[in-house]
Amino acid sequence: MTKISEGKKLEKELAFSFKNIAKEEPEKLKDAIKFCEGYKEFLNKGKTERECVSYTEKLLKDAGYEPFEPDMSLSAGDKVYYVNRGKGIIASTIGKKALTEGVRFNIAHIDSPRLDLKPNPMYEKEELAYLKTHYYGGIRKYQWATIPLSMHGVVYLKNGEKVELSIGEKESDTRFVITDLLPHLSAKQNERPLKDGIKGEELNIVIGSVPYADDDVKNAYKLMALKLMNEEYGITESDFMRAEIEMVPSVKATDIGFDRSMIGAYGQDDRVCAYTAVMAEIKTKSPEHTTVTVLTDKEEIGSEGNTGMASEFLHHYMEDLCDIFGVKVRNVYRRSTCLSSDVNAAYDPTFSDVFEPANASFINHGPVITKYTGARGKSGSNDASAETMAAVIKIMDDNKVYWQIGELGKVDEGGGGTIALFMGNKDVDTVDVGVPVLAMHAPFEITSKLDVFYTYKAFRAFYK
Ligand code: MN
């Protein structure tokens, strides 16, 4: 028998450290790998917020969800969904308890950093045709050059017809690219600070190199690109002003590592929480509290606009829901709990000096509960209360879900925000929970399959 020293015993009693799931329960990786096949499909099918909504709507319909109508009658176990302008979606399973006992909100965002086309994007310069972009969300611009890009979006033609674009996803599709200098000629560019390695107005997308064969045409390269777009999609130049076109990495979600324990993909912030939230929503059959799962848009640019969480779209849904049950929405909010489900930065051993290891989130330690975000002294943060932390940690522990705590980097190293403050401002107890991500906001982000799986488990427990 090994003798445990007094100190060791005391340490076990009083001290605490988070566990690595891969070390504690390596056999769980099999379940995680299986679960993540559906996640990879979700990522590949949803490269934009609109595509995520379409795919999610299909998943919900297949699971028996009905479109929400304000004049419908609902009872426990019923499942409904509501689409907000094709860019956001809300799904609910009616609980056994009255709404006034509080609902369980789980909110993730499905917009990701990318390059949007400008409203008047086409031009040519010295025998190449181009599209001008305006980046959306926080990107490190130099990361977006010399990678294959695909074009997604919607265009309204003058006659009102809606054209949907998805170019660069199929193997046989053509792709687009932003150029960068060769090392031989980049001596001057190398002197720029990294943030200016590629500047905003240098994020220009090459779309053609063959001119329209007519010497009388001044912009023959641009014209050729227009002609081909017109033949294929019926678009003319002015239609770009009635469009939302997003250039995204054309890479597919793929396994990473010899052990296939990780996923590399574009847009995991925050489609990783969106997928896990939707899967938990679908699997929830007869919850105590009514579930309100929200996939929202515009988080990456501050949640403004009528598809973002700063708007009233969720509030209006809640008012309609409350009307059906004859209760006041304020009596529901103040007793509700919200998981603001968003990713956090995983500790990166290569760039360890921006993290404070005791309060950083780690790959394979499970979903990260982020008490507060913000910058310069928690500014712009929801800062969850001790009561909210206690309630959410209890749900995790009672259901044997691995979890960890995390801050977004060292104090004063930078910072960021989520949608948490908008729910807090509605009088709802809110805390951030999500998956740790390596290389967040890069065209290719990395997550761990165990973390994805245990985030799903956490959301299942929350909806019990
Ligand atoms: Mn996010």
Ligand code: MN
């Ligand atoms: Mn983000």
